[in-house]
Amino acid sequence: xxxxxxxxxxxxxxxxxxxxxxxxxxxxxxxxxxxxxxxxxxxxxxxxxxxxxxxxxxxxxxxxxxxxxxxxxxxxxxxxxxxxxxxxxxxxxxxxxxxxxxxxxxxxxxxxxxxxxxxxxxxxxxxxxxxxxxxxxxxxxxxxxxxxxxxxxxxxxxxxxxxxxxxxxxxxxxxxxxxxxxxxxxx
Amino acid sequence: xxxxxxxxxxxxxxxxxxxxxxxxxxxxxxxxxxxxxxxxxxxxxxxxxxxxxxxxxxxxxxxxxxxxxxxxxxxxxxxxxxxxxxxxxxxxxxxxxxxxxxxxxxxxxxxxxxxxxxxxxxxxxxxxxxxxxxxxxxxxxxxxxxxxxxxxxxxxxxxxxxxxxxxxxxxxxxxxxxxxxxxxxxxxxxxxxxxxxxxxxxxxxxxxxxxxxxxxxxxxxxxxxxxxxxxxxxxxxxxxxxxxxxxxxxxxxxxxxxxxxxxxxxxxxxxxxxxxxxxxxxxxxxxxxxxxxxxxxxxxxxxxxxxxxxxxxxxxxxxxxxxxxxxxxxxxxxxxxxxxxxxxxxxxxxxxxxxxxxxxxxxxxxxxxxxxxxxxxxxxxxxxxxxxxxxxxxxxxxxxxxxxxxxxxxxxxxxxxxxxxxxxxxxxxxxxxxxxxxxxxxxxxxxxxxxxxxxxxxxxxxxxxxxxxxxxxxxxxxxxxxxxxxxxxxxxxxxxxxxxxxxxxxxxxxxxxxxxxxxxxxxxxxxxxxxxxxxxxxxxxxxxxxxxxxxxxxxxxxxxxxxxxxxxxxxxxxxxxxxxxxxxxxxxxxxxxxxxxxxxxxxx
Ligand code: HEM
Ligand SMILES: [Cu+2]
Numbered sequence: 001x002x003x004x005x006x007x008x009x010x011x012x013x014x015x016x017x018x019x020x021x022x023x024x025x026x027x028x029x030x031x032x033x034x035x036x037x038x039x040x041x042x043x044x045x046x047x048x049x050x051x052x053x054x055x056x057x058x059x060x061x062x063x064x065x066x067x068x069x070x071x072x073x074x075x076x077x078x079x080x081x082x083x084x085x086x087x088x089x090x091x092x093x094x095x096x097x098x099x100x101x102x103x104x105x106x107x108x109x110x111x112x113x114x115x116x117x118x119x120x121x122x123x124x125x126x127x128x129x130x131x132x133x134x135x136x137x138x139x140x141x142x143x144x145x146x147x148x149x150x151x152x153x154x155x156x157x158x159x160x161x162x163x164x165x166x167x168x169x170x171x172x173x174x175x176x177x178x179x180x181x182x183x184x185x186x187x
Numbered sequence: 188x189x190x191x192x193x194x195x196x197x198x199x200x201x202x203x204x205x206x207x208x209x210x211x212x213x214x215x216x217x218x219x220x221x222x223x224x225x226x227x228x229x230x231x232x233x234x235x236x237x238x239x240x241x242x243x244x245x246x247x248x249x250x251x252x253x254x255x256x257x258x259x260x261x262x263x264x265x266x267x268x269x270x271x272x273x274x275x276x277x278x279x280x281x282x283x284x285x286x287x288x289x290x291x292x293x294x295x296x297x298x299x300x301x302x303x304x305x306x307x308x309x310x311x312x313x314x315x316x317x318x319x320x321x322x323x324x325x326x327x328x329x330x331x332x333x334x335x336x337x338x339x340x341x342x343x344x345x346x347x348x349x350x351x352x353x354x355x356x357x358x359x360x361x362x363x364x365x366x367x368x369x370x371x372x373x374x375x376x377x378x379x380x381x382x383x384x385x386x387x388x389x390x391x392x393x394x395x396x397x398x399x400x401x402x403x404x405x406x407x408x409x410x411x412x413x414x415x416x417x418x419x420x421x422x423x424x425x426x427x428x429x430x431x432x433x434x435x436x437x438x439x440x441x442x443x444x445x446x447x448x449x450x451x452x453x454x455x456x457x458x459x460x461x462x463x464x465x466x467x468x469x470x471x472x473x474x475x476x477x478x479x480x481x482x483x484x485x486x487x488x489x490x491x492x493x494x495x496x497x498x499x500x501x502x503x504x505x506x507x508x509x510x511x512x513x514x515x516x517x518x519x520x521x522x523x524x525x526x527x528x529x530x531x532x533x534x535x536x537x538x539x540x541x542x543x544x545x546x547x548x549x550x551x552x553x554x555x556x557x558x559x560x561x562x563x564x565x566x567x568x569x570x571x572x573x574x575x576x577x578x579x580x581x582x583x584x585x586x587x588x589x590x591x592x593x594x595x596x597x598x599x600x601x602x603x604x605x606x607x608x609x610x611x612x613x614x615x616x617x618x619x620x621x622x623x624x625x626x627x628x629x630x631x632x633x634x635x636x637x638x639x640x641x642x643x644x645x646x647x648x649x650x651x652x653x654x655x656x657x658x659x660x661x662x663x664x665x666x667x668x669x670x671x672x673x674x675x676x677x678x679x680x681x682x683x684x685x686x687x688x689x690x691x692x693x694x695x696x697x698x699x700x701x702x703x704x705x706x707x708x709x710x711x712x713x714x715x716x717x718x719x720x721x722x723x724x725x726x727x728x729x730x731x732x733x734x735x736x737x738x739x740x741x742x743x744x745x746x747x748x749x750x751x752x753x754x755x756x757x758x759x760x761x762x763x764x765x766x767x768x769x770x771x772x773x774x775x776x777x778x779x780x781x782x783x784x785x786x787x788x789x790x791x
Contacts, residue, residue: 012322012404019399019430023392026434030482034442034475038453042470117450120470127445 013164021171024135028175031131032182035124039186046119048187050180051108057101058180064094065173068143072166075158081150088150091169092143099133121187128179132172139169212750222332224324225750229331230310231644236335237302237633238720240293243342245710247290254278256696256703258686283685284353285372289344291356292380295491296387297338299629303494304429305334305394307636308422310644312398314741315419317407317758317780319751322400326393334390341383344376352377355683357484360454360476361466364446368462381444388437391429398426407740409760414779416739416764417511420518421497424525425490431529432486439479446471477539481532488625489528492592495632496521496563499585501764502639503567505737506582507574508775510765512566520559520566527556537605538612546605553603557596564593579735580654584635587662588628594666595623598673613683616676619669627665634658634716641723642730646746649723657715664709671698736774739764743780 039045071087106126114122142165149159213219223229253262261276278286313321321327344351349371354363358380367374402415402423415423442453446468454476455468504511511517533541533549567589576582598620602608611617634657641649680687680695687695733742740760744753758780771777 012400015404016323016396016400019396023396023430023434026431027438030435030438030479034438034453034479037472037475037478038470041472041475042457044457044470116445117452120452123445123449123451123453127441131441 011160011164013160014167017164017168017171020168024171024175027131028128028178031124031128035182035186038120038124042120044119046114046121048109048112048114048121050184050187051105053101053105053108054180054183057098057105058176060094060101061098061173061176064091064098065170067091067094068166068169072162075150075162081153085147085150088143088147092140092147095136095140095143095169099136102129102133105129125183125187128183132176132179135175136172139165139172142168222328224320224328226309226313226321226324226327227644227748227750227752229327230306230308232331233301233306233309233334236331236338237298237306240297240301240338244290244293244298245713247286247293249707249710250278251283251286251290252703252706254283254685255687256700258688278685280685281353281371282350284355284370284683285351285376287683288353288355288372288380289341289351292341292384294626295356295487296384297334297341299491299625300391300487301334302633303498303629303636304422304425304490305330305391307418307498307633307640308398308425308494309394311640311741312419312422313401313405314744314748314752315416315739316402316405316410317740317753317760318401318405319753321397322405323397327397330390330393330397332390333386333393337383337386337390340379340386344372344379344383347375347379349374350376352380354380357480358443358476359480360443360446360473361456361459361471362461364443364454364471364476365459365461365466365468366447368464368466378444378447381440381447385437385440385444388433388440391433392437395426395430395433398422399430402426407758407760413515414760414763417500417514417517418494418497421493421500421521424521425493425497428486428493428525428528429490432483432490435479436483436487439476439483442479443476474536474539477536478532481535482529484535485532486525486528488621489524491625491629492632493521493525495588495592495629495635498632498636498639499567499588501739502581502635503570503585504765504767505639505735506577506579506585507570507767508577509570509574509768512569514763514765517563517566520563523559524556524563527552527559531556534603534608537608543605550603550605554600557600557603560596564589564596579638580649580651580658581635581639581735583655583658584631584638587658588631588635590662591623591631591665592628594670595620595625595628599624611676613681614676615672615680615682618682619672619676622669622672623665627669634661637720639735640741641720642734643741643746643748645724645727646730647723647725647727648730648734649727650719653715653719657712657719660712660715661709664705664712667705668702668709671702674698733778736776738766738776738778740780743778 067087068091071084071091074087075081075084077083106129109122109125114125116123116126142161146159146162146165149161153159213223213225218224220228223232250262250265253260259277262278263276265278266276309321309327313319349367352358352363352372353370354373354377358377362369362373363377363380365373366377402419406415442451445451446453446455450467452468452471454473455466455471456473457469457471459466459468500511500517530552531549533545534553537546537549567585571586598616602611602617602620638649638654641647675695675698676682678695680692687693687699730746732744732746734746735742740758741748743758744756759782760779761782762777762779764779766777766779768775769777772781
C-alpha cells in the first residue's frame with residue numbers, strides 16, 4: 001500500500017482490519033457455539049482449573065497493547081520514527097512473551113495429564129488458545145512490517161499500516177479477554 | 188453506509204492519493220502471468236481454474252449417469268483407470284459415491300463459487316468502481332493461490348490408495364469423522380477433503396476482504412453507492428455473505444480435521460460401532476456438524492447465485508435498451524436475500540429429529556425468502572416487457588437464467604414445508620431442485636457473463652452463431668435432464684444410490700436412461716462453447732471499446748484494459764449505471780463516465 005497522508009483518517013488498511021475483525025469474530029462465535037453444544041451433548045465434560053499462568057499472560061498482553069498505543073501516539077505526534085520504534089520493539093517482545101507464556105500453560109496442563117484428546121474441555125482449551133496465538137503471531141508479522149515502514153518513511157509521515165495494525169492488536173487483546181472469560185466459566 | 192450523491196471528502200482524498208500513486212507495470216514473466224498482483228490476471232486465473240474444474244466435474248457426472256442408466260454394463264475404460272473399485276469396468280457402489288462426492292464438491296466450491304464470484308468479480312469489480320486495482324493486491328494473489336492449492340489437494344484425493352471420500356459434498360458426521368472403518372475413501376481421502384475445503388475458505392476470506400474494502404474505499408469520484416452497477420452490488424453483497432459463511436465453515440473443518448487426526452470427539456458420539464469396531468471416541472454430536480455446515484451451506488447457495496443475479500441485472504438492460512425496473516428495490520431484495528439466508532439453514536435438517544416447533548421456525552423464513560426472490564424475477568420480467576430486445580447470446584442466457592431459476596425455485600416452495608419435505612428429502616426431487624436453481628442457473632449466469640464480457644477480457648468477439656446454437660441446445664438439454672428428476676423424486680426414487688436395480692425401483696430405469704442420454708448429449712454440446720472460447724481468444728474479430736453500447740466504466744476503457752485499467756485517464760462518474768433508452772451523444776444511452784457535453788473527461 002501507499003505511504004499515507006496523515007490527513008486521511010479512513011484508509012483501506014483500516015477498513016480491511018475492521019472487515020477482518022468481523023470475520024475473526026464470526027469464527028470465534030462458531031467455536032463458542034460448538035463448545036456450548038458439545039458440553040450439552042454428553043456428560044463427559046471434564047472440569048479443571050485453568051493454569052494460573054494465564055492471568056500473568058493476560059497482564060503481559062494488556063501491557064503490549066499499552067506500549068503499542070504509546071508507539072502510535074509518538075509516531076502521530078510528529079516526533080519521528082526514532083521516537084516510536086522503541087515502543088514498537090517493546091510491544092513485539094511482549095507479544096512474543098505472551099505466546100511463550102501460553103506454551104508454558106500448555107505444558108502445565110499436559111503435566112496434569114490433560115491432552116487434546118483427553119476430553120472435550122481440554123480439546124477446546126488447546127484449540128482456542130492455539131487459534132488465538134496464530135492470530136496474535138499474524139499481528140507480530142504485521143508489526144515487523146510496520147517497523148520496516150517506519151524506518152523508511154520521512155519524519156512526518158505515519159504509515160497507514162501502523163494505525164490499522166494497532167487496531168488489530170487491540171482486537172486480539174480483547175479477543176483474549178473474551179476467551180479467558182468463557183474458558184474460566186466453562187472449564 | 189449512507190449513500191450520498193457526491194463522495195465524502197475522506198473518500199475523495201483516498202482516490203486522489205491513489206491517483207498520485209505511480210502504479211507501475213509488472214515486470215518479468217512470473218509477476219505478469221503467474222504470481223500476478225493484477226486483479227484482471229487473477230480474475231482470469233480463477234476463471235481458467237473453474238474451466239478445468241467444470242470439465243473434471245462434468246466427466247464425473249457422465250460416469251455416474253452412465254452407471255445409473257446402465258447399471259450392469261461396464262463403463263468403457265473404467266477397468267483401466269480404477270482397476271480396484273471398478274472390477275471388470277462395472278462400478279462399485281463405493282466408487283459411485285466417491286465420484287458423487289467429488290462431483291458435488293468440485294462443482295459447488297471450485298466452479299459455482301470461483302467463476303461468477305471470484306473470477307468475474309475480480310476482473311470487473313475494480314474497473315466498475317473506477318479503481319486501479321483491488322485494495323490489497325498481495326492478499327488477492329494469495330487468495331487465488333491458496334484456493335488453487337486447495338483444488339490440487341482435493342484432486343489428490345483421487346490418487347490416494349483408498350480413493351476419494353464418499354460422504355457427499357455435505358460430509359455428514361460421524362461417517363466423515365471416523366476414518367477408514369466407515370468406507371474406503373473415508374481414510375486419507377476425507378482428510379484431504381477437509382484440508383482442501385479449509386484452504387478454500389481461507390482463499391475466499393481473503394477475496395471477500397478485498398471485495399468489501401475495494402467497494403467501500405476505492406470508488407472513484409462520483410461513484411456513490413447508488414450509482415454502482417448491479418453486478419458490483421451483487422459481488423459486494425456476496426462478499427459480505429461469504430465473509431460470514433466461510434468464517435464458520437473454516438472452524439467446522441478444523442474441528443472435523445481434529446476429530447480425524449487428533450483423536451478428539453467433537454462430532455463422534457460414544458459407543459459408535461462401525462464395521463464391527465467400537466470407535467475410540469465419546470460424547471460428540473453429529474448434529475453439531477450439520478448445524479455448522481448448513482449455517483454455511485445455505486448462504487453458500489446464495490454465494491453461488493447472487494453474482495448471477497448481478498450479471499443478469501447488468502446484462503439485460505444493455506440488450507433490452509431500457510433501465511431495470513425498480514433499481515433500488517432490486518438492490519434491496521438482493522440485500523434482503525443475503526440477510527435472510529442466515530435464518531433458514533434448518534430447512535436442510537427437517538429430518539434430523541428436530542423438534543417440529545423448530546422445523547416451523549425454519550420453515551417460515553424459508554418461505555419468506557421466496558418473496559424477495561420473486562420480486563427480483565418480476566422486476567426482470569418487467570424490464571423485458573415492451574423492450575425491443577437485441578437477441579445476443581448473452582441476452583438469451585439471461586432469459587434462460589430466469590427460466591431455470593423459476594423452475595427450480597418453485598420446487599423450493601414444496602421443500603420448505605416440513606410435512607412435504609419428510610417425504611421428498613432423500614429423493615431426486617431435491618436433486619432436481621438444486622440443480623435447476625443453483626447448478627444450471629449459476630452456469631447460465633457464467634455463460635451470460637462470458638459472452639458479454641469476453642470482448643473486454645480478451646479484446647476479441649465471440650462467435651454469435653455458435654453461441655446461439657450453444658444456448659438453444661443447452662437450454663433444451665438441461666430441461667430434459669433435470670425436469671424428470673422431479674417426477675422420479677415424487678415417485679419415491681431415493682438419491683445417493685449407485686443403482687436402481689431392486690425390484691421396486693426397476694420402473695424408474697427407463698427414465699434414468701433418458702436422463703443419461705440427455706446428459707451425455709448436453710455435455711457434448713458444451714464442445715461448441717469450448718471451441719468458441721478458444722477459437723475466439725486467438726481468431727475472433729477484434730473487439731471495439733464498447734461493442735454492446737453499454738454504459739458502465741468497463742466500457743470506457745480499451746479492450747482489454749491496460750494494467751492500470753484506465754491508463755493516464757482517471758474516470759469521473761456523472762450518473763447511474765442504467766441510462767438506456769435516452770438521447771445520448773452517441774446513441775440511445777449515456778455512459779457513466781461521460782459528462783453531459785460529451786467528450787471523455789479531461790486527461791489527468
Ligand atoms: C425459492 C426459494 C427456495 C426455497 C424455498 C428452497 C428450499 C429448499 C429446501 C427446503 C431444501 C431442503 C430439501 C431437503 O434436503 O429435503 C433445499 C435444498 C437445496 N436447495 Fe433450495 N430453496 C430455494 C432456493 C434455492 C436456491 C436459490 C438455491 C441455490 C442457488 C438452492 C439450493 C439448494 C441446494 C443446493 C439444496 C440441497 C443441498 C443438499 O441436500 O445436497 N435453493 N432447498
Ligand atoms: Cu437451503
